[in-house]
Amino acid sequence: MSNPNINIQTKLIHPSGVANYNQETGAVNVPVYLSSTFHQESFDTFGPYDYTRSGNPTRQALEDTIAALEGGARGLAFSSGMAAISTAFMLLSADDHIVISEDVYGGTYRFVTEVLTRLHIDHTFVDMTDLSAVTESIRSNTKVIFMETPTNPCLKITDIKSIVQIAKENNCLTFIDNTFMTPLLQRPIELGVDVVLHSATKFLSGHSDIIAGLAVTKDEELGNRLAFLQNSFGSILGVQDCFTLIQGIKTLGARLQQSAGAALKIANYLNGHELIEAVFYPGLEDHHGHHIHFNQSTGAGAVLSFRLPNQEITKTFIDHVKIPVFAVSLGGVESILSYPTTMSHAAMPREEREKRGISDGLLRLSVGLEHEEDLINDFEEALAIAKQKNKVNI
Numbered sequence: 001m002s003n004p005n006i007n008i009q010t011k012l013i014h015p016s017g018v019a020n021y022n023q024e025t026g027a028v029n030v031p032v033y034l035s036s037t038f039h040q041e042s043f044d045t046f047g048p049y050d051y052t053r054s055g056n057p058t059r060q061a062l063e064d065t066i067a068a069l070e071g072g073a074r075g076l077a078f079s080s081g082m083a084a085i086s087t088a089f090m091l092l093s094a095d096d097h098i099v100i101s102e103d104v105y106g107g108t109y110r111f112v113t114e115v116l117t118r119l120h121i122d123h124t125f126v127d128m129t130d131l132s133a134v135t136e137s138i139r140s141n142t143k144v145i146f147m148e149t150p151t152n153p154c155l156k157i158t159d160i161k162s163i164v165q166i167a168k169e170n171n172c173l174t175f176i177d178n179t180f181m182t183p184l185l186q187r188p189i190e191l192g193v194d195v196v197l198h199s200a201t202k203f204l205s206g207h208s209d210i211i212a213g214l215a216v217t218k219d220e221e222l223g224n225r226l227a228f229l230q231n232s233f234g235s236i237l238g239v240q241d242c243f244t245l246i247q248g249i250k251t252l253g254a255r256l257q258q259s260a261g262a263a264l265k266i267a268n269y270l271n272g273h274e275l276i277e278a279v280f281y282p283g284l285e286d287h288h289g290h291h292i293h294f295n296q297s298t299g300a301g302a303v304l305s306f307r308l309p310n311q312e313i314t315k316t317f318i319d320h321v322k323i324p325v326f327a328v329s330l331g332g333v334e335s336i337l338s339y340p341t342t343m344s345h346a347a348m349p350r351e352e353r354e355k356r357g358i359s360d361g362l363l364r365l366s367v368g369l370e371h372e373e374d375l376i377n378d379f380e381e382a383l384a385i386a387k388q389k390n391k392v393n394i
């Protein structure tokens with residue numbers, strides 16, 4: 001039984017739209033099937049599972065959940081976001097070409113530039129906000145357009161439907177990294193995207209505890225090809241982490257809505273501060289992609305970035321904030337401040353970073369669940385010290 005006309009917030013807990021519990025026992029949580037192998041009924045009668053690398057009921061529950069949330073045909077769970085992304089790229093073959101957002105996550109950049117090139121899979125980085133640049137970068141052997149929107153860390157917005165249109169005209173598949181938005185706020189398959197990818201390490205799990213990746217395909221055939229690759233590489237998510245991720249997904253609605261509300265207030269506060277040169281957050285009306293973003297998403301999310309004048313001021317600020325952790329990653333219950341230059345984008349050469357606006361004064365903030373006034377007061381104090389210490393007279 002399923003109930004399709006149900007709000008995504010309800011689906012986070014009941015993916016099929018009706019009460020989600022174990023049919024045999026009534027347990028409201030999915031059983032953790034810690035079994036690598038499965039007994040087969042007889043010599044020639046095989047059950048749905050044989051070996052956990054190929055399939056496991058706990059993982060299946062997670063894979064069905066993410067497929068239902070994204071509105072896709074098939075979901076697959078991987079050992080990390082990078083495992084999901086790199087396995088999806090393995091749908092390509094030697095001599096193929098990829099068009100990709102220029103400020104993608106540093107790990108995706110590393111995989112595309114240092115691994116795929118060795119396999120003779122070429123790429124062109126483009127500013128995806130410029131649709132004519134995307135069209136111009138397409139070659140006869142282009143097979144995939146890879147989007148990240150909003151981008152990490154500059155929060156640039158790509159018009160998903162227009163990119164899908166360009167891809168269709170050129171017989172390409174579209175992949176999207178939907179980590180920042182999650183299906184709660186953005187469902188790219190409804191806009192025509194073929195493969196949705198996630199670092200589920202972030203908002204989906206939400207507690208900075210596990211490393212996980214998810215992929216969802218629009219159609220079954222592509223899903224089967226990706227499942228074949230998942231089984232071939234073996235980079236599956238372990239069943240205990242599948243359980244943890246299912247539990248995390250159930251509270252995504254409450255977490256992300258609260259964090260996004262706080263992110264908007266913090267973005268407005270930072271926008272009005274004399275020491276901050278720029279704030280990048282699609283929830284701000286003066287953000288370049290604000291209107292496109294709200295045409296394709298229902299919220300701006302909980303990640304923003306902002307630019308301080310230079311590295312010294314940035315260092316003083318970081319040394320004096322007390323509440324956020326200073327760390328890589330995002331999407332946890334704790335606010336996380338990170339410095340893309342030496343953290344998420346360390347894999348990118350300086351010249352490439354600067355071209356993409358990842359300057360020495362850029363900080364990324366993932367807003368957690370602390371009270372927003374405490375965070376704002378903390379920033380106020382740290383910015384005051386940064387201003388004084390560096391004798392900035394504005």
Ligand SMILES: Cc1ncc(COP(=O)(O)O)c(C=O)c1O
Pocket residue numbers: 080081082083105107152177179180198199200201211212213329344
């Ligand atoms: C946007 C984005 N995509 C992919 C990844 C990679 O995910 P994972 O660390 O789970 O492999 C990250 C990690 O920071 C990310 O921020």
